[in-house]
Amino acid sequence: MVHYGESAGEILERIRSARPVVHSITNYVVMNSTANVLLAMGASPIMAHALEEMEDISKISNSLVVNIGTLSKTWIESMHLACRLALSTGKPFLLDPVGSGATKFRTQTALNIIMTTLPTVIRGNASEILSLSSQRGFTRGVDSIHHVEDAVETARSIARSLGTVIAVTGERDLVTDGDRSLIIEGGHPLMGYVTGTGCAASVIVGAFLTQEEDPVIAAAAALAFFGLAGEKASEEAKTPGSFWVKTIDALYSITPEELEARARITGV
Amino acid sequence: MVHYGESAGEILERIRSARPVVHSITNYVVMNSTANVLLAMGASPIMAHALEEMEDISKISNSLVVNIGTLSKTWIESMHLACRLALSTGKPFLLDPVGSGATKFRTQTALNIIMTTLPTVIRGNASEILSLSSQRGFTRGVDSIHHVEDAVETARSIARSLGTVIAVTGERDLVTDGDRSLIIEGGHPLMGYVTGTGCAASVIVGAFLTQEEDPVIAAAAALAFFGLAGEKASEEAKTPGSFWVKTIDALYSITPEELEARARITGV
Amino acid sequence: MVHYGESAGEILERIRSARPVVHSITNYVVMNSTANVLLAMGASPIMAHALEEMEDISKISNSLVVNIGTLSKTWIESMHLACRLALSTGKPFLLDPVGSGATKFRTQTALNIIMTTLPTVIRGNASEILSLSSQRGFTRGVDSIHHVEDAVETARSIARSLGTVIAVTGERDLVTDGDRSLIIEGGHPLMGYVTGTGCAASVIVGAFLTQEEDPVIAAAAALAFFGLAGEKASEEAKTPGSFWVKTIDALYSITPEELEARARITGV
Numbered sequence: 001m002v003h004y005g006e007s008a009g010e011i012l013e014r015i016r017s018a019r020p021v022v023h024s025i026t027n028y029v030v031m032n033s034t035a036n037v038l039l040a041m042g043a044s045p046i047m048a049h050a051l052e053e054m055e056d057i058s059k060i061s062n063s064l065v066v067n068i069g070t071l072s073k074t075w076i077e078s079m080h081l082a083c084r085l086a087l088s089t090g091k092p093f094l095l096d097p098v099g100s101g102a103t104k105f106r107t108q109t110a111l112n113i114i115m116t117t118l119p120t121v122i123r124g125n126a127s128e129i130l131s132l133s134s135q136r137g138f139t140r141g142v143d144s145i146h147h148v149e150d151a152v153e154t155a156r157s158i159a160r161s162l163g164t165v166i167a168v169t170g171e172r173d174l175v176t177d178g179d180r181s182l183i184i185e186g187g188h189p190l191m192g193y194v195t196g197t198g199c200a201a202s203v204i205v206g207a208f209l210t211q212e213e214d215p216v217i218a219a220a221a222a223l224a225f226f227g228l229a230g231e232k233a234s235e236e237a238k239t240p241g242s243f244w245v246k247t248i249d250a251l252y253s254i255t256p257e258e259l260e261a262r263a264r265i266t267g268v
Numbered sequence: 269m270v271h272y273g274e275s276a277g278e279i280l281e282r283i284r285s286a287r288p289v290v291h292s293i294t295n296y297v298v299m300n301s302t303a304n305v306l307l308a309m310g311a312s313p314i315m316a317h318a319l320e321e322m323e324d325i326s327k328i329s330n331s332l333v334v335n336i337g338t339l340s341k342t343w344i345e346s347m348h349l350a351c352r353l354a355l356s357t358g359k360p361f362l363l364d365p366v367g368s369g370a371t372k373f374r375t376q377t378a379l380n381i382i383m384t385t386l387p388t389v390i391r392g393n394a395s396e397i398l399s400l401s402s403q404r405g406f407t408r409g410v411d412s413i414h415h416v417e418d419a420v421e422t423a424r425s426i427a428r429s430l431g432t433v434i435a436v437t438g439e440r441d442l443v444t445d446g447d448r449s450l451i452i453e454g455g456h457p458l459m460g461y462v463t464g465t466g467c468a469a470s471v472i473v474g475a476f477l478t479q480e481e482d483p484v485i486a487a488a489a490a491l492a493f494f495g496l497a498g499e500k501a502s503e504e505a506k507t508p509g510s511f512w513v514k515t516i517d518a519l520y521s522i523t524p525e526e527l528e529a530r531a532r533i534t535g536v
Numbered sequence: 537m538v539h540y541g542e543s544a545g546e547i548l549e550r551i552r553s554a555r556p557v558v559h560s561i562t563n564y565v566v567m568n569s570t571a572n573v574l575l576a577m578g579a580s581p582i583m584a585h586a587l588e589e590m591e592d593i594s595k596i597s598n599s600l601v602v603n604i605g606t607l608s609k610t611w612i613e614s615m616h617l618a619c620r621l622a623l624s625t626g627k628p629f630l631l632d633p634v635g636s637g638a639t640k641f642r643t644q645t646a647l648n649i650i651m652t653t654l655p656t657v658i659r660g661n662a663s664e665i666l667s668l669s670s671q672r673g674f675t676r677g678v679d680s681i682h683h684v685e686d687a688v689e690t691a692r693s694i695a696r697s698l699g700t701v702i703a704v705t706g707e708r709d710l711v712t713d714g715d716r717s718l719i720i721e722g723g724h725p726l727m728g729y730v731t732g733t734g735c736a737a738s739v740i741v742g743a744f745l746t747q748e749e750d751p752v753i754a755a756a757a758a759l760a761f762f763g764l765a766g767e768k769a770s771e772e773a774k775t776p777g778s779f780w781v782k783t784i785d786a787l788y789s790i791t792p793e794e795l796e797a798r799a800r801i802t803g804v
Contacts (some may be wrong), residue, residue, distance in 0.1 A: 036780075241515070
């Protein structure tokens, strides 16, 4: 039996000592908050989008997170190059298909990245993840997905057909590679009243991927860590402004031992 | 006699239950903070600026807020398209002419939007609003405007000549369509020490416009709501960092009843 | 003997009464936080990057801060124009070469700005500053720089060869024009866990440059002020989210007298 909590604590400990560099090409809305998330937890963010420096940035970074939350043509070019560089150097990379399904432009951008350079992990909410399968004959069924448990089979199919790890976040989170599926509990409803919490989850997974080779374990541990930060924040703050400040505080102050003891990850 | 406070409370209640989608094309400086403002109050922000997805974004949004705080050519194109789409689908939209009057580029951009697709509401500070009239034979008189009361006549003329609603924010706020003019009291001087409070006022008006057909009532109610949030924040925080956190908290925790009881909107 | 603390207090007092306009062309990550830094301390930020409005923005601003943290070609053009305008109108301007040394694109961009329009002050961390000299026969020695004292000679050489003022920030800060060198103490390790603290230091120097003609004095006073804000914040907050909120609060509440009494600036 795998002790997921123990793994989570150990990965966090390695992050704090290695201070891995996570390269993010992300949307304007969350750049500041996700940089602060990475710094608070003990990692090092680099935000850079210029085509001219993708190669140099790739050399000094330990993982890549691509987030399509605010797109434009030139940025998409840089995203593709960054993903190719990650793939060719064996660096883990995560795709956050923000708003996929909401506009054709985003769905197509996400699918293009997936088709040309398969990400190590794709993390999104249920409707974003399901939108990635709509062109492959899956029914979307977005409206019928109220509990992550109902998404397990679809997410498994997508993971299996793509050959990657899918992380679906929501009230509870799901991580699956098609064979193994883990449910992660934690977090707090106030997270829905703060911008960029999904994007924050993605960069945390990006940091965990640098210190754990198994992306299923890395993603589940990262989501358990973020969920715990939200829970701890909610003990001190009941309103979203203060809640987010306390979430950042918790990402800094949660110890590996605390994460080991409180991570709630179970197989399904 | 109109009970403005009652209207304000009712609109807020409708927002909280409808969670309307407010599409913002706004400046880089405030994207994070205005997204948090909308989420905290109970609305749903979408930030998107790519020409390629304007049509899809328009379909899923309930109102549009265009803010010219950090401009570039490609963004202006998207702003125009978004405004045309809002106009053609009968969706309310607000223009925030940030820095109009300070540079010709901004004044011209604001005027072009106004001339081609008349916004439902234009919200700015006194000098921004007055800059919009300078090319139409109004004297600017920016330096002489110390109290919003002195701007009433000019704002009325602009509203009447354009045929739209003008909201002038400052120590006190003014909303007018040329016929009806309302003064809104509230807020706190610390708002001047935090970036993006004007932009925050604009997206709040954008949210209120989705749930109230009369833009004069919607804008006045929105400004009363934001003013009350500032007042409540100032009861707990005397310095700008903490003050802004508490303002976000207040946008979440103010109830419709509280807004109804404390909104200070009077005809003039 | 120069009383640096007294100078610092006096400059802060002048800023609070003049509310100087600091034009920033800066990276997406810190736009919100540096705007809040400037507002909290009593200055006025303008963030603008469009080539079309550089001239008008230059006319209404009192100093310029150029930060290369997230680059793209069109922005570099605007940076060059803004620097030329500052130079031709005798306005102080600061270059923050974020990430110089990490990518050739950034090093080259920083060097191009320096070569064509020599900034009044260049502020960076040790590795950024040393990267600016690597093409001129200095050894980089980044890895050997653990204390700012070890960087004094190199920074002096760079300042002398360029003919400008160099500010190196780190655990302790150094300001030198090649002849005079000042060490500034203050700050707190938590600053390393918040994004944009270096960028914040830069805009504060940008504000101080508007009220003090000697850039060595202005930069040292600014860094002492920011260091004191960090120290005061650390007395109330032990975690990075709360720490940054309290830092903004301190920038607002530190009085000129307090800065005079607590600034720790010494010649070296």
